[in-house]
Amino acid sequence: MSKNKINLRRVGIFTQQSEQQIYDFLQQWFIPHGIEMSWLEEGFKSKDALDLVISFGGDGTVLAALSLFPQCPVLAVNFGNVGFLTAGDREELADMLKSVLNGNFIISERSVLKCEHAHGVDYAVNEIVIRGATRLIAVELSINDQHIRRVRGDGVIIGTATGSTAYLLAAGSPIVMPELRCMIITGLNEYDFRSRHLVITADSKVRLAVSDQTHEKEIYLSADGKGKVPLEIGNEVLIRESSRKAKLIFMEKNYFFHNLSSRLSWFRSGEK
Numbered sequence: 001m002s003k004n005k006i007n008l009r010r011v012g013i014f015t016q017q018s019e020q021q022i023y024d025f026l027q028q029w030f031i032p033h034g035i036e037m038s039w040l041e042e043g044f045k046s047k048d049a050l051d052l053v054i055s056f057g058g059d060g061t062v063l064a065a066l067s068l069f070p071q072c073p074v075l076a077v078n079f080g081n082v083g084f085l086t087a088g089d090r091e092e093l094a095d096m097l098k099s100v101l102n103g104n105f106i107i108s109e110r111s112v113l114k115c116e117h118a119h120g121v122d123y124a125v126n127e128i129v130i131r132g133a134t135r136l137i138a139v140e141l142s143i144n145d146q147h148i149r150r151v152r153g154d155g156v157i158i159g160t161a162t163g164s165t166a167y168l169l170a171a172g173s174p175i176v177m178p179e180l181r182c183m184i185i186t187g188l189n190e191y192d193f194r195s196r197h198l199v200i201t202a203d204s205k206v207r208l209a210v211s212d213q214t215h216e217k218e219i220y221l222s223a224d225g226k227g228k229v230p231l232e233i234g235n236e237v238l239i240r241e242s243s244r245k246a247k248l249i250f251m252e253k254n255y256f257f258h259n260l261s262s263r264l265s266w267f268r269s270g271e272k
Helices: 020-033 059-068 090-102 255-263
Strands: 010-015 036-040 052-057 074-078 106-117 120-124 127-132 137-143 146-153 155-159 182-188 198-201 206-210 219-223 226-231 236-250
Touching: 010 020, 010 059, 020 036, 020 090, 052 059, 059 074, 059 226, 059 236, 074 090, 106 127, 106 219, 120 127, 120 219, 127 137, 127 236, 137 155, 146 155, 146 182, 155 206
Parallel strands: 010 036, 010 052, 052 074, 074 236
Antiparallel strands: 106 120, 106 236, 127 155, 127 219, 137 146, 137 206, 155 182, 182 198, 206 236, 219 226
16 A cells, blocks of 8 residues: 555546536546546547546446556545445545545555456456356366365355455455455355365466366356356366556545445444
């Protein structure tokens, strides 16, 4: 985690809801400081690099922004329902912009997974998922060329510390501080009471192979929920930590615990 002052010259606005009010409000902050603004869409190409992307939406919008602009810090404003990756809610936007312009923020660098498969390469900030459509699948799990076990269930998730508050959380994974470099492996609804979640070092190499014990015909891979990559019996998937880093902007050092308490309603009424 680092504290930085970004030399802001070009800012991109990324939202899946076209709201002119947002753009007009941001112009009031950035134009007087000589900062250019661009309204970003998927497929956006610019000859000039962006210094900052501001995303408006939930965690899905943040993930899309990180995927489209992988080297650029993202300030995420929560317009969604959960927002573990966001720096604050829409009511806090003015305060967040003031902090950014004054350099009062931190940049949290997150691990990104690189996933090589039969159809190419995908990257994920949260998780890689392999699963079937309706029936159980069997996946052979190897770590650093050592076969570990067969995962037999609805599927398997390989996630990052950042992803521990996403799909992994719903699957019963432990919550991990997001700057920790690691990978978390868990089966989905495994047909084996001995199955356990596994946390491994970030420099590990994970290999998943769809076993011939699988009878499901529709098997697919998904990276951060972006579409479905079809897999077949015998296909192998290699997952390792990428050299890429996802960069998220927050206003305070203890943002993670604040978000946990807020999003998971850990504080009861009257507690501080």
